[in-house]
Amino acid sequence: MDKPTAAVLMDGAFPIGAELEDWIALLKPRVMSLVVFTGAIGVLLAPGHLNPVLAITAVLCIAAGAGASGAINMWYDRDIDAIMRRTAGRPIPAGRMAPGSALGFGVVLACASVLMMAIATNLVAAGGLALSICFYVFIYTMWLKRRTPQNIVIGGAAGAFPPVIGWAAVTGTVxxxxxxxxxxxxxxxxxxxxxxxxxxxxxxxxxxxxxxxxxxxxxxxxxxxxxxxxxxxxxxxxxxxxxxxxxxxxxxxxxxxxxxxxxxxxxxxxxxxxxxxxxxxxxxxxxxxxxxxxxxxxxxxxxxxxxxxx
The missing domain is CATH 1.20.120 (Four Helix Bundle (Hemerythrin (Met), subunit A))
Structure with missing residues (x-):
């Protein structure tokens, strides 16, 4: 059985054919790189002191939250991704990963990132991270993207949260x-x-x-x-x-x-x-x-x- 066939055996199960690079691709690493950088700047510039281990954990939580948003976005947009040339090679439309696996991966990663942020830093930072994920998934991906040409103007706010979250991780304030x-x-x-x-x-x-x-x-x-x-x-x-x-x-x-x-x-x-x-x-x-x-x-x-x- 070839990889694409094995990858889509069951919509909700972990696909047999999915490779590590497919799981990484779900996170949209190129988008994540700027998210991580701006989030880290927020941590770095915030007044006060945060233990270096906790500071790194906060940045990793921001990265995981952004990756989770990307994975859920790929699950929801799999129909249009299959039509567009620049996205047809993504794991789901290419048949290398079952949609349910991508969704489960994104939801688990989103919940884990928010929970870890709350434990490692504070509820303000965790709330900001949860808000950014929900904004990207529900407001931009599911509501605005397919309905209005202003989708990126309003929905782009989701990508602006990281420095606020990083700052709040140190100070507990916005x-x-x-x-x-x-x-x-x-x-x-x-x-x-x-x-x-x-x-x-x-x-x-x-x-x-x-x-x-x-x-x-x-x-x-x-x-x-x-x-x-x-x-x-x-x-x-x-x-x-x-x-x-x-x-x-x-x-x-x-x-x-x-x-x-x-x-x-x-x-x-x-x-x-x-x-x-x-x-x-x-x-x-x-x-x-x-x-x-x-x-x-x-x-x-x-x-x-x-x-x-x-």
Missing amino acids: DLVPLLMFAIIFFWTPPHFWSMSLYASEDYGRAGVPMLPVVSGPRITRAWVLAYTLALVPVAISPWAVGFVGIDYLILALILSAMFVYHALRVLMDGQGPGGTSLTNNAPARKAFRFSLMHLFLLFAALALCRLVG
């Missing part, structure tokens, strides 16, 4: 600074995700997902990419504005913001050929998507470095 970090990720998410959706719009259209380029067209999407990138600038410098970091962070944040705006302008101009004709190869959108990842990483790294050194 303060202004972690909320500013939340806002940075919240405003960063639309231009990041819409840049990707511009060159993946055919996939989304085929699957019937109402992403902004599918519903409103590429031209409107490019304008919104620029609008949110511009709106991100004052949010990115807000930690300096409230006195949490010094002028060194302001300079770095403005440089990174200017580079992001440059990429967003390139995305906007990509759809304007000579004489107003439509001409695009989506190369600027791909570059903007890749830069957005670097932008968020460097911005949070600058926040940590300037705060700790300052």
Whole structure:
């Protein structure tokens, strides 16, 4: 019996053919990497002291919670994942894993991560982690994603929770600074995700997902990419504005913001050929998507470095 057949013998059982890399793929490790990083920055910058073992445990709980959300998302979206080229190779649509196994894995991991966070740190951090998981699964995945082109604007809040959770793990409170970090990720998410959706719009259209380029067209999407990138600038410098970091962070944040705006302008101009004709190869959108990842990483790294050194 071949692996795909063995993997789908029973919808609710652990598949015989599933490999370790399939279980790892369920966690969406590339998405998780930024979640872990921003969560760790929240832990690092929070006032007070947390035992290093407990601090590492808190970050691992954030990672597990994000992975659990990804696994449940893959279970729920298995029908559209099978239609889209960029997701057809995922474990469930490829037939390497039974849907029920992915769901069970995600639910167990979600419950375990919240419980461990409560034991290792405090109920505020555990509650924040539970809220982020529920927001991603129920609000974004099950409610918004297939119903509105604003899905990523509202649903993107789920990915903004990690620094708040990390901060709360140390302090037991939710303060202004972690909320500013939340806002940075919240405003960063639309231009990041819409840049990707511009060159993946055919996939989304085929699957019937109402992403902004599918519903409103590429031209409107490019304008919104620029609008949110511009709106991100004052949010990115807000930690300096409230006195949490010094002028060194302001300079770095403005440089990174200017580079992001440059990429967003390139995305906007990509759809304007000579004489107003439509001409695009989506190369600027791909570059903007890749830069957005670097932008968020460097911005949070600058926040940590300037705060700790300052």
